[in-house]
Amino acid sequence: MALPADGVSLEDKRRASERLLKEGAEVHALNTVRKHLSGIKGGQLAAIAGGSVLTLAVSDVVGG
Template identity: 60%
Template structure:
C-alpha cells in the first residue's frame, strides 16, 4: 500500500511508518518499518503504536496525516492507555480470543484500552487526517477496522465492560 502511495504521489511523502507481519515491498526513503505481532500484540506492536502517535503529533496545523489501514491493525499498532501495560492488553486479547469473542466485541474492548485506537491517532494530529482503509470486517464499519485509529469510537465504556462480562466476568480480566 505504501509503495503504491509513494508511486502515486512522487516526492510528496515526507516520512512515514509501516507496520505489518512481513515486508513485501521496498519502502520509499524516510519510511520506517516495524514488524508487529498478530493476532496478539507484542513489544514491537507497542513500539509501532508509540511511533505512530509521535508521527501524528509531528504533523503541522497545515499538514496532512495520511493513514493507510488494513487487516490486523488492532494488534499490529498497540499503545496501551495510561495506567495499562502491554502485557495486560495481551492477556485480555488472548482470553477474549480463546473464549470466542468476535472482531466487533474484541475491538470494542481494545479501543477502551488504547492510546491510539478509537480515533486517538487522528486526534493526536494538529493537521488534517485522511484514512484509506482496506476492510477485513463484515459491514466495513470504519470504527472496527483496526479498531478505528482515525475514527471516533461510537461505543461507550459500559459496552466494553459488557463484553468482558459476557466472556467470563470483568473480574477475571
C-alpha cells in the same frame, strides 16, 4: 501500531485479547475492547496529531 492507554501495559492488552479470543468473543466485541485499551485507536491518534489526517482503512470482516 500499538500504544496502550495510560495505566495499561502492552502485556495487559495482549492478555485481554487472548482471553476474549479463547472465550469466543466476536470480532466486533474484541475490537471494541482493544479500542478502549488503546492510546491511539478510536480517533485518539487524530486528536493527538492536531492536523489533517487521512485514513485509508481495510476490513477483514465480511460486510464490515
